[in-house]
Amino acid sequence: MTVVAAKPNLMKWMRGHPFVPGLLLVGPTAIWLFLFLVVPMALVLLYSFWTYQLGGVMERTLTLENYARFFSQPLYARILWHSISVGLQTTVLALILSYPTAYYLARRPSGSHLLIFLILVPFWTSYLIRIFSWMLILMERGVLNSVLLSLGITQEPIRLLFTPLAVVIGMTYSALPFMILPIYSVLRGISPDLVQAAKTLGANDLQAFVEVTLPLSMPGVMAGSVIVFIQGAGNFLAPAILGGTGADLMANVIANRFLEAFNWPFGSALSMIFLVAMLACLLLANKWAALESIYGPRK
């Protein structure tokens, strides 16, 4: 009985201190994020000012040597630019392909559960397998070449795999669900009355779309674009599987510094530079992005 009596007292005390239950509930997540994301990031920053000496010794004095190395060798700047450029190409291609589909799905009155389900399956399917599937298609004796040969369009197998194009195709393919879902969920939330009102006021279908629907769908477009861009620019698997030598993007170079070259300080500097570049892009887009909607359609 005493225990039961104690509980309401605790509750009463908490009601007097409204912050406490909130902090207790979010505490574990906050601690997890702090310990395993924030603190490690700070360590990466610290490492990036250290240097790696031949023989595997870490020199723990702070220098800007790694950053100087990045900016003095055009190779690394080119890889960073290449990553951003591939990210942008993927975003634009995915956007062009996704918008009509998202629009079509959003306008269906209801009962498009199956169609949404068919978008969600690839959304949750292994990125590795989705990239790998393009290897089967683009190989020298792969699906696409065998179709082209049998139709007589080409006489010899064309080199498709291990090209920059293959990387962009693979990324765009994998990006589609991430672009379709946020655009769909934002479009779905636009009241048809607004479009109707524009038409009542004399707009035709196209004008109503350009003046009303398109601007209102921008939060979804931005959310999808941000996630697709980050995924593209930070991609490891598409360049590793579909790209040839020299297709490496930032993620591949960073992984290599940690797993093969064992130059952690330089890898850390690369990571920091990459992260800052990504954050700059993200801040540019942040004004319009409804980042919560990247996850999927709202119910």
Place this chain on the structure above:
Amino acid sequence: MGHESKVSVRAHRTTPAQGRRRLSPSASEWFLRLATIFVYAFLYLPIAIVVIMSFHPQVYLTFPLPGYSLRWYEELLQDELMIRATLNSLWLGGLTALLSAVIGTPCALGLVRLDFPGKRLLNTFVFAPMIIPQIITGISLLILLNSIHIPRGYPYLIIGHVLLTLPYVVVTVSSQLYGFPRELEEAALSMGANELETFFEVTLPLIAPSIFAGMLFAFTVSFQEFVATQMWATPSTYTLPIRIFARIRDALTPEVNVVGVLTIAVSFVAVAIVQILSRRGKRGKRYGI
């Protein structure tokens, strides 16, 4: 002609509430339909090819297939390394899902229901593991745990996978909490239950479907994560994606396709369960209010 007239009859019946539907299949309508069909074909053709190739009878992946066989399904059953990696991924995914749900569910409750200092900051930060490129998450946890002399392997994998999957649990659970019928809790409280009893007797059973959905997502993400995981795993703790990647790089055989088919099946089942749950949830809510 007959088709067109049918459409226009339907158009006359259109009420403002059904305004999403356009009047007749115009050129733009056909464009939309074709674009949508193209996108669905584009989405599913590669998946279909993985499935078809898994029945390849030979070692070299040629297309068209010279025949069909279950040879590589049988070989997979003999493949110690793949089986060990699969089991490893299965239990890692399960443990990750459980831990993420235990940590993430209260967080969703706090973020949706209560006010506290730093709420906005946390609300943004919770999504960080979803948005930061996995390679960065991978190397940063590697640096942290390495600097306190923990050898690579399970501690990295468990901590890291929970970090990567927490956002999915928080988003899924909070999306159900936003539409939660608070009257039910108020009723319980007015009948003399305290907050804890109300939580366990009323709130938890009602949000259980979304917690389960979040766990399924967490499992799926953990089961498939490659980029950060390659920074954390050692050969004895290799997960399935790491093994698959090594096969793709070194000795590509149709066996990889078989594993691909199994992976696709896992996500297919997970999404199907979540869809069914979410529709049940909506129906339940209607009765609840």
